[in-house]
Amino acid sequence: MKAVLCKAFGPPESLVVGDVEPRKPGKGQVALDMKAAGVNFADSLIIQGKYQFKPDFPFSPGLEGAGVIREVGEGVSEFKAGDRVMVHSIASGSFSQDLIMDTSLVFPIPDVMDFNTAAGFFITYGTSHHSLKDRAQIQPGETLVVLGAAGGVGLTAVELGKVIGARVIAAASTDEKLALCKKYGADDTINYSKDDLRDAIKKLTDGKGADVIYDPVGGSLAEPAVRSLAPGGRFLVVGFAAGDIPSIPLNLVLIKRSAIVGVFFGNWVLANETKAKANIKELLDWYTAGKIKPHISKVYAMNEAVDAINHVVSRKVEGKVVVSLENA
Numbered sequence: 202m203k204a205v206l207c208k209a210f211g212p213p214e215s216l217v218v219g220d221v222e223p224r225k226p227g228k229g230q231v232a233l234d235m236k237a238a239g240v241n242f243a244d245s246l247i248i249q250g251k252y253q254f255k256p257d258f259p260f261s262p263g264l265e266g267a268g269v270i271r272e273v274g275e276g277v278s279e280f281k282a283g284d285r286v287m288v289h290s291i292a293s294g295s296f297s298q299d300l301i302m303d304t305s306l307v308f309p310i311p312d313v314m315d316f317n318t319a320a321g322f323f324i325t326y327g328t329s330h331h332s333l334k335d336r337a338q339i340q341p342g343e344t345l346v347v348l349g350a351a352g353g354v355g356l357t358a359v360e361l362g363k364v365i366g367a368r369v370i371a372a373a374s375t376d377e378k379l380a381l382c383k384k385y386g387a388d389d390t391i392n393y394s395k396d397d398l399r400d401a402i403k404k405l406t407d408g409k410g411a412d413v414i415y416d417p418v419g420g421s422l423a424e425p426a427v428r429s430l431a432p433g434g435r436f437l438v439v440g441f442a443a444g445d446i447p448s449i450p451l452n453l454v455l456i457k458r459s460a461i462v463g464v465f466f467g468n469w470v471l472a473n474e475t476k477a478k479a480n481i482k483e484l485l486d487w488y489t490a491g492k493i494k495p496h497i498s499k500v501y502a503m504n505e506a507v508d509a510i511n512h513v514v515s516r517k518v519e520g521k522v523v524v525s526l527e528n529a
Contacts, residue, residue, distance in 0.1 A: 204297030205506040205524075208259045210250035213510040216262070218503060223299045226274035230301055233288065235268035237320035238295035240501075240509045240522040241353065242442055247292055248510075254292030262510070263295025264467070266526075267310065267319035277304055285310050287319040289327075289470060295320075296506060298526050305474045308481050311489050318495050321353075321521035326484050326493070327477075328439065328466040329358040332415060333365060334480070335469075336462045337435045341366030343412035346402060346429070348422055349442060350387065351378030351519045356496055358415045360385045364492050367413070370405055372398060372422075381496070381519050398422060402429040410434060410457075423447035430459045439464045442516055496520030502528060 204221045226232040244262040246252040267287040270280055280286070288295065289306045310319045333339045345362040349355040350371035362369040363386035371382035372391040379390040391401040402411055410431035416423060420443025427436050427449055438461060454461060470477040487493045498520040501509040509524050 202298040204261045206259045207248045213507045221299050224301050228275040230274040231270045232272040233268040233300045234271045235266050235298050235300050235526050236316035238263040238266035238524045239321035240513050245510050245514045256293045260293045261297040262293055265323040266295030267316045289323050317523045321523045325353045325357045328354050329361050331466050332437050332464045336464050337413045339413050344368045346370045346411040346414045348372050348416045349418040350382045353521050354417050356520050359387050360493050399425040399429050419443045420445040427453050430457050432457050434459045436461045500525050
């Protein structure tokens, strides 16, 4: 079996494809033959030693993926060999044809979902669903502004915002990205490479501001976004794709009676297994019913994993990027 391996912290170019031996599952675990892995910005941080978790060497990057259960360990009754599943591999592991997972982080997928779609589903949809439903508690009719709206998590936030019944304003850096957001339900759009973000939100909300702002970007957009909240609004801190972690003057929060809400989906899943499984089931039900349609913009081969990660880091991605593990 093959795996994309990180043998020392470094840039994506330091990754290699090597051989791995299939392993046996332990108690409460399953062994998987992995078919595809989703690519996330965090993968670039993990392989450089800049993430919250630092796996032991050698390790495979990859926070999520999909495959077929090869064998179940002692005490496992909810899964069997041959089941098609997706997994949340926390900090690493999914860029490997062999993977051992605790069942708490394994989720069955419907027959109508292919492996590439399943591989890129958990992080993006799970993050946005948890952000909007659990953290922001967004209500139908409220106004949601999504920054980085054409990216992996951003596009799912646009889509899920509409499913929930919010008015969605998509903000991105190009007209081409915004055109994709419109296809996914955005009511209005803002090109923040051309227009002032704060002025545009003020105009589109008739001066009221946004009830919820979803920010996976950070950097220079964060403060004007916080200033654009309506009284009682919620600013969701999802990530820092821009690279810079912003500092927010807290008087803005006081004046608006607003809230800055942190979203760390992976950590929440570990502490809330029952709720996480219920959330994923709801998302998969929406998928089966045709309410959501994941956008996989590019599929790379295993030996192109370096290009896949660099493509995500470039912030030029629309939707989701996946690495196929079918052929090494």
